[in-house]
Amino acid sequence: MTILRVTQASVILALVIVTALAFDFTNGFHDTANAMATTIATGALKPKTAVALSGVLNLVGAFLSVQVALTVTNAVVKIQNSDGTPKESLTANGGEAMLLIILAGLAGGIVWNLLTWLLGLPSSSSHALFGGLIGATVAGLGWAGVKWNGDGTKLDGVVGKVLLPAVVSPVIAGLVAVVGTWVIFKITVGIAARYAQRGFKWGQIGSASLVSLAHGTNDAQKTMGVITLALLASGHWTSTSSIPFWVKVACAVAIALGTYLGGWRIIRTLGKGLVDIAPAQGMAAQSASAAVILASSHLGFALSTTHVATGSVLGSGVGRPGAEVRWRVAGRMVSAWLITLPAAGLVGALLWYAGDTIGGLAGAIVVFALLVVAAAGMWLRSRRVRVDQHNVNDDWDAVVAPAEVAAPVTVAS
Amino acid sequence: MWNNVEFSFEAVWKVLLVGLVLGAGLPLIFALGIRSLAWGSGGDAEVHTAGTTGTRANPFGTVLGWFLFLVVLAGIALGITFIVASGFGKQLSFEHIFPTIVDKH
Structure with missing residues (x-):
């Protein structure tokens, strides 16, 4: 009986790890746009070159983050002690209770990431992950399992780590980008356009690379923390001051591959949909993003890369004299941000109930199967109107042509 | 709740300041x-003006x-x-004006 229990828990653990890496992968392609959308839109880099560069820098970034992000869930839910060990009440039976919460939470995050990708909306992957975890925790432990405000001694809880940063980050990044764009256009008035473009292309490539590197160090860490938490809960790992090396390698590779895949739908929205961007604006936007992300993580005020990047792009549109900003597109994005947390939470909670009702290994398998079905469905739906490296830069207002339509045949006359 | 709002405003103006200095x-x-360079x-x-040759090259601009x-x-x-x-558990300190790498506290 005991042996059977242990084996069951190991299979659930394997499902959790696969799901966590799948989340990391979606995190990668969801956020390619944050660094590379404007670089691709202005033609500073060819689409494939841009995603390859960003993928490599994410990989490097993920390895640079040796800091242990074991307490990642502590910001929003109470399933870990302050030293990172899982709560004892959740570790019985090979940690099944903890594993189900993590599995349902991750699945909720993935479903929301895929849905927003299908709609071409940049939304925060960290919010999706936190939303899923909060939903699964509420379902599993009740509302008391959620940490809303922390203990008042530091910025903490759902309000301090998720909601407030989400409100202020696009505004800060936007302001910086407005100022940056405005001064660049003032300074370069009177320089021949072609001459200036060439210079700003290099500026864009540099600043976009910096954003990619920062993204790798910030985001891959979260998945590493979640997988290590699952290993701790099931008793396969005991240290709270280090993470297994294979976890680091797997997460780094997953986020880099995801980035290389390129979320073309989101890249298109951010690069072409919000504003028609010129190289100088692109450089101003990426510099603003890089500076705000680095400054905030230095101060422990973690901001979502997605919110920062979107704010920057909008700001670069406002700051350029005579540029058109499509506020309707921006409005759609903001509404997606508002419902990210509750929507991912709802999916996480429903999946937890499904898994818990069925129970044990069968429950976990059902959660995983539901996730696979949802993911496959959305992927098939995305094939109807494809967006890829060939049509990512088409005019926004024209109808998106399916990528596979053959080039028009030129008739010799 | 209000503690969090206060903490975030403390952080906000610093991020904005650093953001403006470096990001803009x-x-x-x-x-x-x-x-x-263009001047150079x-x-x-x-x-x-069309028809004229434009300004003369100026090496100082290039430098x-x-x-x-x-x-x-x-x-x-x-x-x-x-x-x-x-990433390695260190941080940059600007105590001595120029940046130095110190342990994170």
Whole structure:
């Protein structure tokens, strides 16, 4: 009986790890746009070159983050002690209770990431992950399992780590980008356009690379923390001051591959949909993003890369004299941000109930199967109107042509 | 709740300040660099009346331009040092005006 229990828990653990890496992968392609959308839109880099560069820098970034992000869930839910060990009440039976919460939470995050990708909306992957975890925790432990405000001694809880940063980050990044764009256009008035473009292309490539590197160090860490938490809960790992090396390698590779895949739908929205961007604006936007992300993580005020990047792009549109900003597109994005947390939470909670009702290994398998079905469905739906490296830069207002339509045949006359 | 709001406002103005200095300041220097290079090469690099040859080349502009690009590169190097340092549990300190790497506290 005991042996059977242990084996069951190991299979659930394997499902959790696969799901966590799948989340990391979606995190990668969801956020390619944050660094590379404007670089691709202005033609500073060819689409494939841009995603390859960003993928490599994410990989490097993920390895640079040796800091242990074991307490990642502590910001929003109470399933870990302050030293990172899982709560004892959740570790019985090979940690099944903890594993189900993590599995349902991750699945909720993935479903929301895929849905927003299908709609071409940049939304925060960290919010999706936190939303899923909060939903699964509420379902599993009740509302008391959620940490809303922390203990008042530091910025903490759902309000301090998720909601407030989400409100202020696009505004800060936007302001910086407005100022940056405005001064660049003032300074370069009177320089021949072609001459200036060439210079700003290099500026864009540099600043976009910096954003990619920062993204790798910030985001891959979260998945590493979640997988290590699952290993701790099931008793396969005991240290709270280090993470297994294979976890680091797997997460780094997953986020880099995801980035290389390129979320073309989101890249298109951010690069072409919000504003028609010129190289100088692109450089101003990426510099603003890089500076705000680095400054905030230095101060422990973690901001979502997605919110920062979107704010920057909008700001670069406002700051350029005579540029058109499509506020309707921006409005759609903001509404997606508002419902990210509750929507991912709802999916996480429903999946937890499904898994818990069925129970044990069968429950976990059902959660995983539901996730696979949802993911496959959305992927098939995305094939109807494809967006890829060939049509990512088409005019926004024209109808998106399916990528596979053959080039028009030129008739010799 | 209100504690969190206060803490975030403390952080916000710092992020905004650093963001403006690095995120708008470095692009400003970069733009000045491009301006100087254009001034340095003269001719068609700057907008001029059609039919004329434009301003003459000025080597000083070229030197100034590349100097400004070096300043920007130094800024980027600082950014990368910051990412790498915080990855290894260190942080940049500006106590002595120029940046030094210290242990995270």
